[in-house]
Amino acid sequence: MxxxxxxxxxxxxxxxxxxxxxxxxxxxxxxxxxxxxxxxxxxxxxxxxxxxxxxxxxxQRQQRHATTATVLGPATVARPAALDPESAAASEQRRTVVAQWTAPDGTRRTGTLTTGVPYARTGGTFPVWTDGSGRIVPRPMEPxxxxxxxxxxxxxxxxxxxxxxxxxxxxxLWRLVRRRFADLDRAWAAVGPDWGRAGAGS
Known part of the structure; x- marks a missing residue:
């Protein structure tokens, strides 16, 4: 307005x-x-x-399949030489385990997975998602x-x-201001030399 x-x-x-x-x-x-x-x-x-x-x-819902993985035992993971506080905090909540799951074609697959501590005991189960060939993939995005x-x-x-x-x-606006100053400079150059002189029309 x-x-x-x-x-x-x-x-x-x-x-x-x-x-x-x-x-x-x-x-x-x-x-x-x-x-x-x-x-x-x-x-x-x-x-x-x-x-x-x-x-x-x-x-993703069509290509990814939900299944259950069973923990076979803890996985041996190389420890870092230097202690990282963030990694240590994450490891308190997550565990790397050897688990077994069933691929969509019915074959059994075994691999190293990361899961929450409550599911990390031997014989524990946790949900996972696989692609059509049975490889572990992230869960589909929620709507x-x-x-x-x-x-x-x-x-x-x-x-x-x-x-x-x-x-x-x-x-x-910057260009307009520059143009405005240029116009003022030209106007002043035209009348400046006669400014205040008697009979100069000022």
């Missing part, structure tokens, strides 16, 4: 310069882009990202997680669009 009022105020002002009117129009266009195009960019980005992620979720990622992508796109528009406005 301030930009629109600025344009209206400068329309018939005898002191109006071309750069003043251009600056007011620039502010109005920037405000309109931020209020209209920004949300559209965010909505489109979020919608497209959500469709892509949901398609990925469906494919709720996909929605969160899509929402964040939309918000990020809208924010990035706003930053881009504001940077463009500041760049154009």
């Amino acid at each position: 301030r930009a629109a009022a600025g344009i209206w105020r400068w329309r018939h002002n005898p002191l109006r310069r071309a750069t003043d009117l251009a600056e007011a129009w620039l502010a109005l266009v920037t405000a309109l882009l931020l209020l209209t195009a920004g949300p559209v960019v965010g909505w489109l980005t979020g919608t497209l990202t959500d469709a892509y992620l949901r398609h990925s979720v469906r494919i 709720a997680t996909a929605s969160v990622h899509a929402t964040l992508a939309g918000i990020g796109a809208a924010g990035a669009f706003g930053v881009l528009v504001e940077c463009a406005r500041r760049l154009l």
Whole structure:
């Protein structure tokens, strides 16, 4: 509203310069882009990202299979030479074990897996996901997680669009200010030598 009022105020002002009117129009266009195009960019980005992620979720659900792994015993893992506090904290909650699971084709597979401490005892079971060949893979993405990622992508796109528009406005405003100073310099160069002289029309 301030930009629109600025344009209206400068329309018939005898002191109006071309750069003043251009600056007011620039502010109005920037405000309109931020209020209209920004949300559209965010909505489109979020919608497209959500469709892509949901398609990925469906494919993952089709290609990944849930099964149960049985702990055969602890795995021998080389300890790091230097103690890492973060690694030590993680090892208190996770254990590396030798486990056995069933592939989608019915064959038994054995390998080294990492699981939570409550499931790390011999004979314990824990859920795992495998691909079509029986290799352990991460669990499929949850639809709720996909929605969160899509929402964040939309918000990020809208924010990035706003930053881009504001940077463009500041760049154009900088050029307008330089043009305004150049006009003042030319005007002063024309009248400066006669400033204050009698009969010079000043």
